[in-house]
Amino acid sequence: MPTDIDPRAGLFAGRKAAGGGDTLKLDERTDEALLEQENDALVANLHKKVDFLKKFSIEIGDEVKEQNKFLKGFDEDMVTSGNLMSSTLHKLDSVLGTGGSKHLCYLVLFIFVFFMLVVWLVRR
Numbered sequence: 001m002p003t004d005i006d007p008r009a010g011l012f013a014g015r016k017a018a019g020g021g022d023t024l025k026l027d028e029r030t031d032e033a034l035l036e037q038e039n040d041a042l043v044a045n046l047h048k049k050v051d052f053l054k055k056f057s058i059e060i061g062d063e064v065k066e067q068n069k070f071l072k073g074f075d076e077d078m079v080t081s082g083n084l085m086s087s088t089l090h091k092l093d094s095v096l097g098t099g100g101s102k103h104l105c106y107l108v109l110f111i112f113v114f115f116m117l118v119v120w121l122v123r124r
Helices: 028-099 101-123
Strands: none
Touching: none
């Protein structure tokens, strides 16, 4: 692209110079060709940016679909875990309600032994 011709000079071709002299003269074909080349370059650059944005938005959409699928599975797992915990607590309540304090002592002893075992394994 020629750099010796000012692309803005064509805008002021019909005006008089600041000193009141003759009008600015440039070859109109050269100005049009220069402007056409600049427009083509800008259009090509814009096309590249649009393609990039299109690919990027498609990737974002794919990632969103994958994350939604993951979250749906996670939600189902949490519901299953909640139901299992609720069932376990209900059974524990029924055991503690019918067995007296003997079951509560066994439960406390089991928890104590379990935590001591975990502490022993961690320190080892």
